[in-house]
Amino acid sequence: MTDNYRDAALKILPWICARCAREFNGKNVRELTVHHRDGDHHRNPPDGSNWELLCIYCHENEHARVVDNDGRVAKPEKKPPSTYKALASLKDKLKEKK
Numbered sequence: 222m223t224d225n226y227r228d229a230a231l232k233i234l235p236w237i238c239a240r241c242a243r244e245f246n247g248k249n250v251r252e253l254t255v256h257h258r259d260g261d262h263h264r265n266p267p268d269g270s271n272w273e274l275l276c277i278y279c280h281e282n283e284h285a286r287v288v289d290n291d292g293r294v295a296k297p298e299k300k301p302p303s304t305y306k307a308l309a310s311l312k313d314k315l316k317e318k319k
Contacts, residue, residue: 226265230255230272240279254280 236245
């Protein structure tokens with residue numbers, strides 16, 4: 222099964238990106254890739270439990286988080302949530318126009 226796991230994954234999994242939920246059809250399915258959840262490309266169980274389908278963009282994003290060949294994932298920076306409120310003064314500006 223390791224040779225053609227993409228075909229197997231496309232047969233058993235829905236043609237939807239597991240990250241962005243973009244739907245695929247026969248015309249654009251070439252943009253749908255198989256991502257190995259545990260990072261082991263040699264582990265391809267026939268039930269697809271180590272696979273998820275990702276569009277090429279989400280797949281690239283997923284692998285961009287890998288730091289080195291050991292498969293270690295970069296720890297996200299812990300930043301405080303933004304307190305910026307883009308529309309905070311909108312109500313006052315609307316009152317000014319009346």
